[in-house]
Amino acid sequence: MKEHLKEKLVGAWKLVSWKYVDANNEDVDFFGENPEGILTYDASGYMSAHLMNPSRTTNFNSNSLTAGTSEEVENAFFNYLAYWGRYYEKTPGEIVHQVEGSLFPNWMGQDQIRYGKLEGEYLMLSTPPIPALGDEVVFNLTWKKA
Numbered sequence: 001m002k003e004h005l006k007e008k009l010v011g012a013w014k015l016v017s018w019k020y021v022d023a024n025n026e027d028v029d030f031f032g033e034n035p036e037g038i039l040t041y042d043a044s045g046y047m048s049a050h051l052m053n054p055s056r057t058t059n060f061n062s063n064s065l066t067a068g069t070s071e072e073v074e075n076a077f078f079n080y081l082a083y084w085g086r087y088y089e090k091t092p093g094e095i096v097h098q099v100e101g102s103l104f105p106n107w108m109g110q111d112q113i114r115y116g117k118l119e120g121e122y123l124m125l126s127t128p129p130i131p132a133l134g135d136e137v138v139f140n141l142t143w144k145k146a
Contacts, residue, residue, distance in 0.1 A: 002092035009041040013143035047087040053079035
């Protein structure tokens with residue numbers, strides 16, 4: 001029987017890995033070997049997730065928030081993911097993120113399902129198959145309690 005997680009999720013989690021399995025059945029690090037990120041769940045039912053490729057080091061030439069070149073904006077967008085909203089546990093281990101705001105606009109107003117389990121200080125979350133990389137991919141993310 002799966003374990004209820006909602007009360008155990010509350011707090012901050014640091015990203016350890018973000019992987020998927022490719023067509024050759026090999027693990028691939030989506031944002032590199034040492035991705036950075038934080039996932040927070042609060043007791044009132046809100047969550048926020050920020051994930052970044054650590055190679056995202058190219059600064060814009062301008063310090064203006066609205067003056068990036070197409071290349072700068074593309075690099076920033078494809079190497080960062082952020083979203084927030086409410087969350088609830090639909091069934092034991094099935095966490096639903098009700099997206100209210102997202103860097104990826106298609107997620108706004110949608111439910112993002114995550115299947116979770118806890119192992120000590122680690123939280124493992126996986127997605128159902130979602131469109132990415134020209135196909136549908138199951139992502140597996142490992143978080144460590146901050």
